[in-house]
Amino acid sequence: MDRGWGLTLDSSDQVEFFANKPGFDRRRSGLVMFPSRVEETPEHREVDFFAEKTKKPFVKNEDSNPEPSAARDFDVNIGLQLVTANTGSDQSAVDDGEGEDKRAKSELARLQAELERMNVENQRLRGMLSQVSSNHASLKMHLVTMMQQKASTQEQEIADRKCEDERKDNGGGARQFLELVPEQSNSVSEERTVSGSPQNNLDATRSKRTGREESPESESWAPGSKRLNPTNANQQSIEATMRKARVSVRARSEAPMISDGCQWRKYGQKMAKGNPCPRAYYRCTMAVGCPVRKQVQRCAEDRSILITTYEGTHNHPLPPAAMAMASTTSAAASMLLSGSMPSADGLMNPNFLARTILPCSSNMATISASAPFPTVTLDLTQSPNALQYQRPPPHFQVPFPVSAPPVFGQALYNQSKFSGLQMPKPVNDAPQLPAPAQPSFTDTLSAATAAITADPNFTAALAAAISSIMANNGNHTPNNNNNS
DNA sequence: CGTGTTTGACCAGCGC
DNA sequence: GCGCTGGTCAAACACG
Numbered sequence: 001m002d003r004g005w006g007l008t009l010d011s012s013d014q015v016e017f018f019a020n021k022p023g024f025d026r027r028r029s030g031l032v033m034f035p036s037r038v039e040e041t042p043e044h045r046e047v048d049f050f051a052e053k054t055k056k057p058f059v060k061n062e063d064s065n066p067e068p069s070a071a072r073d074f075d076v077n078i079g080l081q082l083v084t085a086n087t088g089s090d091q092s093a094v095d096d097g098e099g100e101d102k103r104a105k106s107e108l109a110r111l112q113a114e115l116e117r118m119n120v121e122n123q124r125l126r127g128m129l130s131q132v133s134s135n136h137a138s139l140k141m142h143l144v145t146m147m148q149q150k151a152s153t154q155e156q157e158i159a160d161r162k163c164e165d166e167r168k169d170n171g172g173g174a175r176q177f178l179e180l181v182p183e184q185s186n187s188v189s190e191e192r193t194v195s196g197s198p199q200n201n202l203d204a205t206r207s208k209r210t211g212r213e214e215s216p217e218s219e220s221w222a223p224g225s226k227r228l229n230p231t232n233a234n235q236q237s238i239e240a241t242m243r244k245a246r247v248s249v250r251a252r253s254e255a256p257m258i259s260d261g262c263q264w265r266k267y268g269q270k271m272a273k274g275n276p277c278p279r280a281y282y283r284c285t286m287a288v289g290c291p292v293r294k295q296v297q298r299c300a301e302d303r304s305i306l307i308t309t310y311e312g313t314h315n316h317p318l319p320p321a322a323m324a325m326a327s328t329t330s331a332a333a334s335m336l337l338s339g340s341m342p343s344a345d346g347l348m349n350p351n352f353l354a355r356t357i358l359p360c361s362s363n364m365a366t367i368s369a370s371a372p373f374p375t376v377t378l379d380l381t382q383s384p385n386a387l388q389y390q391r392p393p394p395h396f397q398v399p400f401p402v403s404a405p406p407v408f409g410q411a412l413y414n415q416s417k418f419s420g421l422q423m424p425k426p427v428n429d430a431p432q433l434p435a436p437a438q439p440s441f442t443d444t445l446s447a448a449t450a451a452i453t454a455d456p457n458f459t460a461a462l463a464a465a466i467s468s469i470m471a472n473n474g475n476h477t478p479n480n481n482n483n484s
Numbered sequence: 485c486g487t488g489t490t491t492g493a494c495c496a497g498c499g500c
Numbered sequence: 501g502c503g504c505t506g507g508t509c510a511a512a513c514a515c516g
Binding site for chain 1: 504505506507508509510
Binding site for chain 2: 265266267268269285
């Protein structure tokens with residue numbers, strides 16, 4: 001897998017900017033270059049997208065970079081210095097002697113200082129982002145309050161009108177009025193529900209359901225379920241949408257299941273029509289009653305491709321290894337839903353999301369609204385070469401904290417990041433942004449920040465994501481992957 | 485014995 | 501209404 005994607009899976013701040021420098025000696029540096037040995041062999045290892053960064057599952061298999069980050073700091077510098085000095089022959093290193101050595105040391109010192117500066121900048125930007133998040137939260141609260149006030153005002157107006165009509169007609173208006181008011185109230189609460197936690201919605205939905213879903217364990221987000229009390233059609237559709245939101249991940253793996261850090265229990269297997277490979281059903285067993293489930297199935301066309309579809313939001317704290325996936329899927333689902341929800345005020349539609357959130361990855365990530373369920377599909381099966389053609393020059397790699405391809409990390413993971421999720425490392429090269437002359441992590445973050453403020457589409461998308469996820473935070477429990 | 489997997493049965497939605 | 505399909509349940513089974 002790592003071969004195919006050519007990713008450096010370490011999540012440290014050490015972005016490997018120099019990987020594509022001409023003459024760069026990867027063997028010496030220990031760096032994993034972006035286009036590593038692409039498709040050298042078929043994939044035979046389990047995809048471990050979300051292992052803890054310390055595990056470096058991709059790296060360990062080949063092109064290994066086992067050194068701790070401090071050692072890699074050194075590697076970076078080596079990469080810079082030895083590229084030119086030693087490319088030709090390892091034996092000729094003594095030629096230049098002290099001069100070269102001094103230069104190397106000074107350069108090393110300079111780069112270390114730069115690194116520190118970047119770290120500081122990173123911290124600063126993180127702070128900014130969290131402040132933006134909190135500002136957004138307060139604004140959101142304000143908005144909700146205003147909406148409530150507006151709704152109550154409308155109620156009052158309608159009530160007044162009805163009273164007038166009643167006086168005129170002296171008829172059955174009173175009953176209508178009585179019915180109308182609760183509806184209005186419902187609409188207000190719905191807005192809150194929509195922007196609230198998917199989990200809460202799920203719970204609310206479940207609590208209404210009858211039939212065999214009696215125990216938490218057997219609670220189901222079964223898409224087919226129609227057993228909802230006829231409280232309000234709109235609410236039903238909202239809840240149904242929340243329940244059905246899915247994030248699908250396509251990845252090459254010979255293993256029966258990708259390792260995403262969560263514990264799963266298989267509860268069923270079915271042969272799906274049109275696919276000789278069975279589809280397996282898993283539910284999260286990290287907490288009793290966790291509604292998250294996933295389906296795992298091999299692609300009919302290419303059986304080396306594993307399609308994993310996640311649904312639901314965890315209702316329990318997650319281990320770091322599982323955070324990234326959970327956050328990503330949750331954020332993706334939230335993004336998706338916020339784009340399809342009435343409460344989004346038409347802010348976004350799925351296509352807009354696809355273009356905005358995943359601008360560099362039209363082939364890699366798609367958002368489908370036409371499918372039975374709103375689904376974000378992340379295609380991780382493409383080679384890094386293909387990626388590079390879609391991306392700006394790969395001067396810098398996204399230090400995605402988990403073993404996932406860049407697009408996955410950049411796009412959806414960003415949503416998680418900006419929603420206040422506690423992620424090990426900052427991210428992001430906003431792909432549509434002009435690449436900095438000398439790309440650096442700081443530049444990347446700056447570019448992302450600039451994009452937030454400059455690009456209204458980007459801002460809108462982020463706002464929606466933050467909105468939905470922050471609402472989750474507000475309502476939720478310990479969960480939602482962002483126990484920061 | 486506890487936990488997880490397998491697998492046939494059951495249920496609901498959907499299309500005809 | 502009927503059959504197909506997807507999703508889930510739960511008893512039986514396997515395993516440590």
